[in-house]
Amino acid sequence: MASPLASPFERLKQDHAADWHAYVEHRFVRELATGDLPQAAFQHYLKQDYLFLIQFARAWGLAVYKSRDLVDLRQSLDSLKAIVDIELGLHIGYCAQWGISEADLAELAESKATLAYTRYVLDAGMSGDLLDLHVALAPCIIGYGEIATWIRQQTFTRLDGNPYADWIEMYAGEEYQQLVAAEVRWLNDRLAHLDAGRLKQLSVVFRDATRLEADFWQMGLDLS
Template sequence: MGYRFDDLKTACKDDWARYIEHDFVRQLGAGTLPADAFRHYLQQDYLFLIHFARAFALAMYKSRTLDELRQAYGELKAILDMELDLHIGYCREWGISEETLAALPEARATLAYTRYVLDTGNRGDLLDLHVAISPCLIGYGEIANWLNRQPFTVRGQDNPFAAWIAMYAGDDFQQAMGREHDWLDARLAEVTPARFSELVNVFRHATRLEIDFWQMGLDQSD
């Protein structure tokens, strides 16, 4: 019996819990997150999406089969043709113009996580890259689902962040999360214990960098 993605979470359960249940996330669910903290996060998340697209371009280069190439291309196309436009529109609703986004400097937390993902992908193989990406691609979906189970989560117009939760709890993102989960399960089933230990380290570092990204939003730090 091989490994699964859930085994990565189990191996890093404390860090994963700190990420999923971070104060930024809790305040977002409760509708109490300061608006400026959310705006700061949104702006840096725009920059993150650009590097996320670069990561899938790297995944195309790292692909060894036509199926892998098509998968990476599909994710890259979705970010460039849909997600970035949606994010720009969402930022506009929060008073952040596209011109402002284009001129943004990267916060240290943004630099740290995005460059870690790209460096991991450059040094390793396609599985290394996907494991480094997974705290974002799978984690955001799990966060939305976790928030929807919490009694403190405020829904509807009483929560200015309800649309953010709904986006990641929605069918499109949940299906993308499921596809990534299945892809990782299939590849992890074939790895040795030594290789799994390496991937646990990648996953732990990426998760901790995601925690730093939440904290950056909460602190509104550069």
């Protein structure tokens, strides 16, 4: 049961606490924290995450179209440009450190988990409004920041000598945490004024997107 004192976004998480915890505390995440995740699993995740980023850019392009005012339009455009102009290049470079070439990435086929989540996000945005799209993206945008923070807080986490320490530090770092805080504020501002029926619709979007993100971790473990 969600606490009435919690922020609107926190209430979404509380309403689906089991799904949220299954996502942020997934075995893939735990093995990232300890450094025990098989290299092949992380490489598979990195490859699919490249394809995810391309669809993520499309989602922000859709957000530009769905924006109803200049503030939202600029925010959506900035997010789109950040992925296309910066993040994809950084991801390609990071993949190269793991023995994955840009040519390898260009030949990839999307896994079922990648298709399921990314197309769900795009469908949520196409059939709904900008808020539907942001809620569908929230498990990714906000979840990664929460995951990295959670990892840093665990007694079993090992950063020294952990091959995944750079990944953890990137999402736990101040720059990404500021992005998470901004997204939480954006959502809270808009969720706070909705009626019960609309909140119920968005709650379903959040639940399903969270489950699909957990499946993305499982894809890495299964090499599927």
